[in-house]
Amino acid sequence: MRLSAYPLQNMKEVPAEAEVVSHQLMLRAGLIRRLAAGLYTWLPMGLRVLRKAEAIIREEMNRAGALELLMPTIQPAELWQESGRWDQFGPELLRLSDRHERQFVYGPTHEEVITDIARRELKSYRQLPVNFYQIQLKFRDEIRPRFGVMRAREFIMKDAYSFHADEGSLVEGYRLMHEAYTRIFSRMGLKFRAVLADPGAIGGTGSQEFHVLADSGEDAIAFSDGDDYAANLEKAEAIAPTSPRSAPKAALTQVATPHVKTIAELAKLLSVPADQCIKTLIVDGAQGDLVALVIRGDHELNAIKAQNLPDVASPLKMADPARIAAELGAEIGFLGPVGLNCRIHVDHAALHLADFICGANRRDAHLTGVNWGRDLPEPSGSDLRNVVAGDPSPSGKGILSIARGIEVGHIFQLGRKYSEALGATVLDEQGKATTMLMGCYGIGVTRVVAAAIEQNHDEKGIIWPEPLAPFDVVLIPMNLQKSDRVRAASEALYAQLTAAGFDVLFDDRDARPGVKFADAELFGIPHRLVVGERGLDSGTLEYRHRRAAENEELPHADVVTFLKSRQSHQ
RNA sequence: CGGGGCGUAGCGCAGUCUGGUAGCGCAUCUGCUUUGGGAGCAGAGGGUCGUAGGUUCAAAUCCUAUCGCCCCGACCA
Numbered sequence: 001m002r003l004s005a006y007p008l009q010n011m012k013e014v015p016a017e018a019e020v021v022s023h024q025l026m027l028r029a030g031l032i033r034r035l036a037a038g039l040y041t042w043l044p045m046g047l048r049v050l051r052k053a054e055a056i057i058r059e060e061m062n063r064a065g066a067l068e069l070l071m072p073t074i075q076p077a078e079l080w081q082e083s084g085r086w087d088q089f090g091p092e093l094l095r096l097s098d099r100h101e102r103q104f105v106y107g108p109t110h111e112e113v114i115t116d117i118a119r120r121e122l123k124s125y126r127q128l129p130v131n132f133y134q135i136q137l138k139f140r141d142e143i144r145p146r147f148g149v150m151r152a153r154e155f156i157m158k159d160a161y162s163f164h165a166d167e168g169s170l171v172e173g174y175r176l177m178h179e180a181y182t183r184i185f186s187r188m189g190l191k192f193r194a195v196l197a198d199p200g201a202i203g204g205t206g207s208q209e210f211h212v213l214a215d216s217g218e219d220a221i222a223f224s225d226g227d228d229y230a231a232n233l234e235k236a237e238a239i240a241p242t243s244p245r246s247a248p249k250a251a252l253t254q255v256a257t258p259h260v261k262t263i264a265e266l267a268k269l270l271s272v273p274a275d276q277c278i279k280t281l282i283v284d285g286a287q288g289d290l291v292a293l294v295i296r297g298d299h300e301l302n303a304i305k306a307q308n309l310p311d312v313a314s315p316l317k318m319a320d321p322a323r324i325a326a327e328l329g330a331e332i333g334f335l336g337p338v339g340l341n342c343r344i345h346v347d348h349a350a351l352h353l354a355d356f357i358c359g360a361n362r363r364d365a366h367l368t369g370v371n372w373g374r375d376l377p378e379p380s381g382s383d384l385r386n387v388v389a390g391d392p393s394p395s396g397k398g399i400l401s402i403a404r405g406i407e408v409g410h411i412f413q414l415g416r417k418y419s420e421a422l423g424a425t426v427l428d429e430q431g432k433a434t435t436m437l438m439g440c441y442g443i444g445v446t447r448v449v450a451a452a453i454e455q456n457h458d459e460k461g462i463i464w465p466e467p468l469a470p471f472d473v474v475l476i477p478m479n480l481q482k483s484d485r486v487r488a489a490s491e492a493l494y495a496q497l498t499a500a501g502f503d504v505l506f507d508d509r510d511a512r513p514g515v516k517f518a519d520a521e522l523f524g525i526p527h528r529l530v531v532g533e534r535g536l537d538s539g540t541l542e543y544r545h546r547r548a549a550e551n552e553e554l555p556h557a558d559v560v561t562f563l564k565s566r567q568s569h570q
Numbered sequence: 571c572g573g574g575g576c577g578u579a580g581c582g583c584a585g586u587c588u589g590g591u592a593g594c595g596c597a598u599c600u601g602c603u604u605u606g607g608g609a610g611c612a613g614a615g616g617g618u619c620g621u622a623g624g625u626u627c628a629a630a631u632c633c634u635a636u637c638g639c640c641c642c643g644a645c646c647a
Contacts, residue, residue, distance in 0.1 A: 009580080009581090009597070009598095011580090011581060011582090011596090011597085012581085012582090012596065012597085012608070013581055013582045013583095013595095013596065013597095014581090014582080015581065015582080016576090016581090016582070016583095016640075017639075017640060019640085019641080027581095036638090036639095037638085037639070037640095090645090090646080091645095092645090092646060092647090140646080140647085142645095142646075142647095143571085143644085143645060143646070144641095144643095144645090146640085146641090151647095209647095315644095407647075410647080442647095476606095478605080478606060479605060479606085481605085482605080510605095511605090511608090512604085512605055512606090512607080512608075512609060513605070513606045513607060513608095514605095514606080514607035514608045514609085515607085515608050515609095516607085516608095517606085517607050517608085518607070518608050519608085530606080532606070534606085542606095
């Protein structure tokens with residue numbers, strides 16, 4: 001493509017609406033433009049990236065034996081009533097009526113439609129297993145769309161649905177998709193992790209999320225260095241210490257700690273590490289009572305784990321401070337388990353402490369040298385906290401690290417939820433109707449593009465992983481308007497590279513070199529070639545990779561073989 | 571939905587407190603010069619100040635309503 005014929009502008013200034021890097025760079029480089037909240041136009045440069053991502057997904061889905069189809073974005077309400085989700089889904093589901101007052105939804109997902117296809121078309125177990133997929137627009141009326149295309153209302157998703165006659169086939173289909181997803185994200189050149197997701201929510205035995213690793217990711221994930229265990233931070237189990245607890249050495253002592261409200265202040269005042277203190281959090285109980293949760297001072301409460309305790313209210317709610325004072329006779333900041341008049345749950349790590357420090361349940365005082373079993377009854381331990389880097393892996397191998405990730409894919413075994421609701425059955429070997437098992441596998445295609453930028457950028461702009469780049473090569477002629485030699489050489493090079501199969505961005509604008517270099521870097525094109533009078537005299541071109549700091553001299557005649565050897569894919 | 575904030579030229583902003591008829595930078599257009607890291611000079615175009623009422627001799631500015639957007643939270647995946 002010739003940049004002189006590309007009418008759209010990029011921007012030097014960052015639009016005020018963009019908060020995250022990928023959003024800023026996508027706007028600045030002219031990949032997308034916002035139409036309304038959560039609705040974006042993909043401009044030509046951006047669409048090229050989107051198409052590259054789609055092509056990789058399509059190839060790998062096909063390779064895995066999935067069959068592509070295309071379902072409507074608008075779906076009749078009846079199907080959603082049949083599955084029960086018409087009532088369950090809430091305002092995230094965009095509902096609309098046609099001129100006959102018939103009700104429809106703009107599909108946020110397509111389980112209903114695909115299950116309808118399956119019950120009409122699939123009659124025999126001999127037609128199974130089968131996996132249908134599409135790459136289609138979805139709409140979810142998010143309460144707060146943000147981060148540009150990362151959390152938009154309208155987005156493109158690759159969604160696949162598999163149908164199986166038995167459990168073994170479902171597990172095998174799931175495994176195939178896991179493999180396909182691993183190939184897809186690897187081919188895209190992204191650093192990613194497959195992460196255990198909540199198996200309880202949907203049911204079935206398996207569910208994994210695929211996360212692109214990026215510091216700006218919304219989800220924290222914990223993964224082991226000893227095997228491939230990885231889980232959402234919220235779901236990662238903190239295992240109980242196996243070593244025996246140290247014996248008590250210190251005597252129980254009350255110390256004055258005026259105005260100390262936080263663990264940090266307490267640790268500083270007493271010159272002890274935070275992990276020698278415990279904090280006591282009071283939450284609403286399931287019976288309208290109060291429940292105390294005790295964790296180590298340097299740990300964080302995990303709300304999901306806490307609210308899963310049978311006597312804790314769900315969703316988790318911190319107790320009202322006035323009520324704590326009234327019922328427990330102590331203020332926040334000075335609470336502790338010793339003599340506390342309510343039910344207490346203690347995290348394994350807190351339970352492992354000896355001679356620890358906690359609130360004295362009276363104003364401006366704490367206790368030191370506290371010991372379980374000696375100064376208060378020995379409680380049983382629970383898992384209440386978020387894991388931290390350095391914890392042993394629940395898999396039993398290695399220790400955990402914490403990273404942030406962006407969820408770009410999700411695979412799970414659905415079981416019979418939709419096939420049962422919609423009556424999707426086939427005849428088995430005995431000629432008996434049997435409800436099909438389903439798996440469901442999504443990739444947020446538009447989100448992948450944003451995630452790729454979050455993971456790969458610098459202060460100058462985007463650094464596309466080569467498989468996703470809108471162009472392979474950017475060709476920058478120096479002084480094109482004045483030098484006939486440069487014009488002839490760069491035109492010839494443009495034709496030559498294009499013929500050799502490269503996507504070439506030819507910056508033939510009448511602009512100063514600095515502008516062209518800056519734009520090439522903002523666009524993130526992996527390979528850059530500069531044609532100038534200097535090089536022409538010596539028969540060379542200047543080459544530079546987007547990630548490189550230095551130019552390389554390159555014999556003009558070798559350019560095609562050179563670029564092919566530098567391409568990190570295909 | 572709760573809390574906070576913002577709507578002035580394509581983008582980024584000033585002007586609003588203290589009413590007097592709209593400005594700066596970038597971008598765009600024209601001309602000349604310039605051309606190896608976001609050029610210089612000279613000129614030009616572009617805004618019913620989100621919208622609708624109200625107060626006033628006079629409203630971007632004060633009042634009321636309304637719409638849109640952004641951030642935090644809750645919610646959702």
